[in-house]
Structure formats: structure tokens, C-alpha cells
Amino acid sequence: MNTEKTNKQRGRPLAFNQEEALEKALKVFWSRGYEGASMAELTEALGVNKPSIYAVFGNKEALFHKALAKYLAGPVAYVASAMNEATARLVAESFLTKSVEFLTNQNNPRGCMVVQGALTCGQGAALIQQELAGYRKGYEDALRQRFDSAKSQGDLPLTVNSSDLAKYLATVHQGMSVQATSGATREALMAVVEMALRNWPANS
Amino acid sequence: MNTEKTNKQRGRPLAFNQEEALEKALKVFWSRGYEGASMAELTEALGVNKPSIYAVFGNKEALFHKALAKYLAGPVAYVASAMNEATARLVAESFLTKSVEFLTNQNNPRGCMVVQGALTCGQGAALIQQELAGYRKGYEDALRQRFDSAKSQGDLPLTVNSSDLAKYLATVHQGMSVQATSGATREALMAVVEMALRNWPANS
DNA sequence: TTATTATTGTACCATTAGGTACAATAATAA
């Protein structure tokens, strides 16, 4: 395998673009889940034969991890950027609103890969299942921390439980992912967000 | 195959209890999903060899459907009973509260089988995926209808959009299922329910 | 040129998947 990025390499050159191939693999894993995506379907989607995939990416699990990394660094960056909003309320609003836009983006598979990549699975995928659950916990924790600092900044009532609020928003996000996967429209989910945020804790 | 329920049958008697076997199969499908559950694991769990399973239940898909029917008729009956509460607000409260009790019941696999049975899957399970999505839509529709009649009874402001409210509650339910699957506690989810219902539309 | 390096496509491998043939067995009916 060649990991250099220069275009003057020693042997026969790669006949495909790694990043494009990874993008295609991502969409297969995203829509089918880790176990639902077969190597046959992946090779078909990538337009690359199996030995080349294995030479470049390792194996199915490594391919999944590289696709997942691309997912987390790319489409899902909105989660991190939402944390930078000025107030806790704006953080929540940005998080949920951008979630809806993302979850119902027609150019992507429906739903969130971190939710549906391996919600249930056979024994063999237990580690991937745990890993994805860890990422879910990750953004919930990020929300909690953001709300903690919002409280110390007087931006959120001290009576509010940051963990509960973060879990509530993560729950709505994950529920909307399930909804999007089964075909809910952007408009319908925007109405859900509106309802979910209607009860924002008053600052008095 | 013998479908009679009398205990004076012609041939060799069944060596296992069908309902108990179905209960065990249900728990495997519930925790692993349709595709994640292998016939090997199912036979192991049931303590029954494959030819007997096939003779009595048909095939894997038929076994899943019979287990699903048992799930819908049994553990999940709380959904239907919630619709009978006196007011729309009580319906929502009962639906979400009983959901939490159910989703975190230590005697059951975590989460809701209708959510996680086949959220994503290979091509071969597409019909089961659609079927489960249909059941999700089913209880959302039931909530919507209940809210429609609540509006006509003056129990809910006419300005409320029943579809949006029903979808909001279904979304929270499905999100809590994901949370429960990844280990959220009953207490944490009860706090989520409390937040989710805090913004109930005022009747003025 | 020639040697070296690395990727390609074909054809294959072992394992597991869901599913079944069949003789043995255990019950009832005649």
C-alpha cells in the first residue's frame, strides 16, 4: 500500500481517487448500516474491485472507520459549530435546526449515521455499536458542558439541570434521525424543532 | 405442522412450548434486530433445533413476524391504552411516561423493537424495514387522531396542529428508544419526559 | 532497456448464512 500523496510514486498508480471512493463507501454505510452494507455492494458502489479496496483501506471495518471519520469531519461539523453560538438558547436552536437541514438533505442518505450505523447488530459488530454510542454520548456531553458554562455566564438559570437539558436535545435529535430515515419531511421536522424549543427555560 | 391446540394429537408431540419459544425468539430479535439475529443464535436461545423451528414457525421471516405480533400485542399494549386517557395532556403524559418505564424495563432488551428491529438493513430486509416504519407511523397517526378529537372536545386549543404535536411525541419516543438502547437510565429519561411536556399548549 | 515497485482483475478460499433430506422416534388410531 502507498500512503504518499505525491504523484511521482514507484509502482503502478492507483486507478481511482481515494477520497471519492471513501465518499461513496460512506453513503453505503450511512444508508445500510455497518452490517447491512456488504462488500459486494461496496465494491459495486465504489467501482473498484475488492483486492484494491483491501490494499488501500485494509478491510471492511477499517473502511467503515475511515468513512466514519470523513462523516464526522465533514457533514456533521455543524454540531461542533453550534456550540459556538452566543447563548445557550441559540446553541440549542442551531443544533436542532441544522440537524433537520442535515437529516433531510436530499444529497445524503436520510438520517444520522451515528444513530443508524449499528443501533442493533450481530455479536461481531459489538465494538462498532459501542463506538457509535460513544459518539452519541460525545455530542450530548458537549451540549452539557456548553450549558454548564452558559449557567456560569448567567445565560441560563442556575436551576436548570445541564445534563437533563443536553439529554433532552440529544433525544430529540436522535428521534428526528429515526423520523428522517423513515421519510419525514424537512417542514414536518422543523415544526418538531419549534415545539421542542417552545419550553426553553425562562431567565427570570 | 400441527396447528391444533388440543393435547390429543396424532403424531409425535412437540417437545417445546411454542409461546415460550416465541418469547425467547422475540428477545433475540428485539436486542439484535432482524438481520443481526442469526438462526444459530435463535436456535441456541430457543433450545430447539432448526428443523423443529422451521416445521413450527415456517422460516426466519415468519418467526420474526410471529415474534413481532407477540411484541405488539403484549409489552407494547401501553401505547393503545394511553389513547384512552381523559385529556390530550394525559394521553401525552401516559404515552411518554409508560414509554420510559417500558424502554428501561430490566426484564426486557433495551429500546423499542419497532425502532431498532431494522432501522437500516441490507436489500433483503427492505420489506421488514418498511413494515416497522409503518408501525411507527401507526402510533403517530393514532396520537394525531386522538388530538384531533381532543380539539373537537375543547380539550386542546384549535390553533394546535395535531400532526405536529403527534410527530413531536413520536420523535421524543423514538429518541428515547435510541437513548435506552445505549444505556440511558429510567431517571434520566423521566427528566427528558418532564422537559418534553413542559411546553404543553395552554388552553387559553 | 532492464529491474523494481505497486496496483489491477480474475479466480479462488474458508466460514457462515438460511434452509432441508431423512432416518429415528414417540405419540394416537385401527
Place this chain on the structure above:
DNA sequence: TTATTATTGTACCTAATGGTACAATAATAA
């Protein structure tokens, strides 16, 4: 008893799974 019926356990089947051996090929270095 004997025949009939239906389930059992063993041992197997075919197809699909993830993964690979290997010769052919296409590039660079000497």
C-alpha cells in the same frame, strides 16, 4: 399389535459473506 401421523436430531445443501493468491500490468529508477 400394527399402521399412521408428526416431530426430533444428525448431517447436509446452496448461496452469500468477508477476505486473498497470483499472474498481468503500468508506472518509476537504474
